[in-house]
Amino acid sequence: MTTIKIKKTAFNAIHHILGGKMVEFAGYEMPVKYKGVNHEHETVRNGVGVFDVSHMGEISIQGKDALSLIQKITSNDASKLFPGKVQYSCMPNDTGGIVDDLLVYMISHDDYLLVVNASNIKKDLDWIVRHNSFGAEVTNISNSVSLLAVQGPKAAQVLQKLTDISLKELENYTFTIGELAHIPNVLISCTGYTGAGGFEIYVENRYAGHLWESIFEAGKDEGIEAIGLAARDTLRLEMGFCLYGNDIDDFTSPLEAGLGWITKFNKDFTHSGFLKIQKEKGVSKKLVGFEIEEKGIPRHGYEIWNENHEIIGTVTSGTMSPTLKKAIGMGYVSTENSNIGNEIFISIRNKPVKAKVVRLPFIKNK
Template identity: 60%
Template sequence: MKKTALNQLHKQAGGKMVEFAGYEMPVEFSGIKDEHLTVRNGVGVFDVSHMGEFWVKGPKAAALVQKLTTNDISKLRMGQAQYTCFPNGKGGIVDDLLVYYYEPEKYLLVVNASNIEKDWDWVVSQNQEGAELENASDRISLLAIQGPKAMEVLQKLTRVNLSDIPFYTFVTDEFAGIDDVIISATGYTGSGGFELYFDNAHAEAIYKAIFEAGEEFGIKPIGLGARDTLRLEMGFCLYGNDIDDTTSPIEAGLGWITKFNEDNDFIDKELLSVQKTEGVERKLRGFEMIDRGIPRHGYELTDQNGVVIGQVTSGTQSPMLNKGIGMGYVAKEYSAFGTEIYVKVRTKLLKAKVVKVPFVSLQ
């Protein structure tokens, strides 16, 4: 198993370690619910150094990134980031990712840990443009400092005015005495905060500085368990659960990152355009449990007679709502908000209803 540069610190902090995407990663420290509420109400730190980072450089960089991704990078200004996905040439999704417009002729693609090798092979295989590619995944550490107190904690450690970094923008500057740290107003929790990218050599120093700065705010390390419950409360997709090579961005409700304007030619544009115009047979929807119960990945979704209409892709007990929530693909005739559906748990049919995401509204 691979290890991030912070592996020993996680073990010292009592992290319960598990194998995830080929890495030994902490799944929890003080408990998933406690960690979840820490991020929603205060500030927590995730080590997400297992994520992948690819640089795309040179005069052909923009052309390649535009072709590979469904969103429109021509709309990006330098210093902006964009959520997007790689279509796979058959209507499915290779991965979802972030694109950072770093400088002229230079983009950073941040991909999911479980897909690094697959994504790298895909990008290389599609590079007829001749862009310069570099897989920097093993050299870069990534921390996500998330929650309403994140800005106050991090502001102690940088001269950059963090309130001047709008959502989905970034700067590269000094942080905790280290040069060239990417400070990005992104994250996958819905509770605000920043993500920091830096060389592995600086990981321990930066991590310790953040915890020292955050002590007065009750800062805590957060594991993958709470990362999953936090993203699910926001209705954010998890690759391998809610989206994969068999799901289209249109089915998955990702039409908002699939831009069909004239100058945005990307893989599968024609196929996905037909889906957008003509509609799809199934849709990814959020649902809340009416009956007591926790939906789990792989459970069947049915109508009141037990006829299968779909499948749960993600599910949990929401720490904020204290009820079961989930996402799943349902036949389009059951996709209207407010529709009652049922989750099959062993032999029981538990009532739920289709709702809009996010499940939790955070002010």
Template identity: 55%
Template sequence: MKKTALYEKHVALGAKIVPFAGYDMPVQYSGVTEEHFAVREKAGLFDVSHMGQFFIEGAGSRELLQYVTTNNVDTLENGKAQYSCLPNEDGGIVDDLIVYKMEEDKYFVVVNASNIEKDWNHISKYNTFGAKMTNSSDDMSLLAIQGPKATEILQKLTETNLSEIPYYNFTVGNVAGVENVIISNTGYTGSGGFEIYFDNANAVKLWDAIIEAGAEDGIIPCGLAARDTLRLEKGFCLYGMDINDETSPMEAGLGWITKFDKDFVSKEIFAKQKEEGITKKLVGFELQDKGVPRHDYAVVDAEGKIIGKVTSGTQSPMKKIGLGIAIIDKPYFKLGSEIFIQVRNKNIPAKVVKMPFVA
């Protein structure tokens, strides 16, 4: 198993370590519920250095990314980021990712940890444009400072005016005396905050500086378990759970990042789905009775016929009910539809609802 540059720090803090995407990662420190509410109400600090980072630059970099991603790279300006996905040749999703435009002909791409090699090979396969590709995944660390107090805490450590960086924008600056830090107004919790990228050598220094700067505001270390409950309450998809090689962006509700004013892999398949409609779709649901839905639980109709399956589920710390995301057959994916989740041989009534679950 790989370890992030902060592994020893997590062990020293008493984190519970679990294998995840080829890394030994902290799943929780003080407890999932406490960490969840810290991020919703104050601030939490996550080590997500297991994520992958590629630099794609030089002549042909724009053309390469334009062809392998569904979103329109041409709409990016320097200092802006874009959520997108890599479609495969069969109309599924290789991965979802974020594309950052550093400068003209230089892009920074952040991918999911479990897909680093897969994504690299997929993008490389289409690099007939002559772009220079660098895999910096093993050399970079990533910290996510999330929550309503996150910006205030990070501002103590940098002269960069964070209030001037809108959502899905970024800059490169100095944080706690460390130069060349990518400071990005992004995150996976839905509670606001920043993500910072930097060389591994500075990981402990920046972790300690952020924890110290946020002590009076109640910042605490947070693990992957809270990251999962937080993203789920906001209806954010997780690759490998909600979306995969067999899910199309249309089925995943990602039509908004699928732009047909350019050419890209599987464009014809998605255009046909857009025109003719889809037969299954990812939806949010809330249980109407007690129970906790989990990945792969069957979804059935009133007669007990299987109409889909749960892709992600949890007991929401904020709403205190079972909720989740499921892929469901037409016409049951319509808002307000009554469905049933099979939890331990019991069909628990649920309702298809609009996401996010928590505003």
């Protein structure tokens, strides 16, 4: 019997010292919460919190044909990138589904960084290498990179104490490389997954402990706290952001998932012909957001019914929103049931609980 060794990030000992409740997630031991999900959620929405997201994967693609490879495997148009710019994209598979969603960082004209989901690192790497007929240099650097997400309206106020880089000039989906907390060559980006503003900080593992200590020392007056994965999930759901493995996967197309805005047909990419036909014909199901109007919390896998108790879809994500104080969720429903305001029912313990399709995101940015 093979024993699978659970990986640990460079911050693992710190999480234990802080009393984090540790769980296995995507092959890593990660903190799911510290003081409590609602408290941590509100800390990020109203102040500043720090997430260890070092489990995420980083894949370097370099060489004169690096862009050609990225254009082949991703749905968005990476030719629009420039040094310092980040792009949200996905990698379609051979059947119209999604290998993974990812971020593409353009460091220079022959140097790109792909940030992928932790559970998909090997799958993504194999996929990229399989399609690398361009001779680009593809390197998995995940194990050498530590990553903290400092999120919340006070994030810039905290981090500005540690750098001469003007963080207020860092626009959404851009990044810079410079010194932070006396650490050289830090990549600081602004691609937040929480909707509360903030930054992502990539450093070599050897600087991880110093980075954590410096950020928490700088954020004492702002009430900075460590935040677990559970609050990360409630924060992203309030923004209507997809989670791979829940809302998107190998069997959902980007068009069904509402990701047509990152699916550009001015270029050829993996299975683009199929997706182009799907766009022209229309999809049979769509990912929608909904709010529960009665008592009950939707969970992944729950059936969605129409008024006749006929199955019209499935819940992909659900929670009690700490901000709205009501239950919210996302799920796929048949296209004819996807209109904003449409009444649907979530099957909770085999009982229909009334819900309404709403426009995403559930909360608006402040």
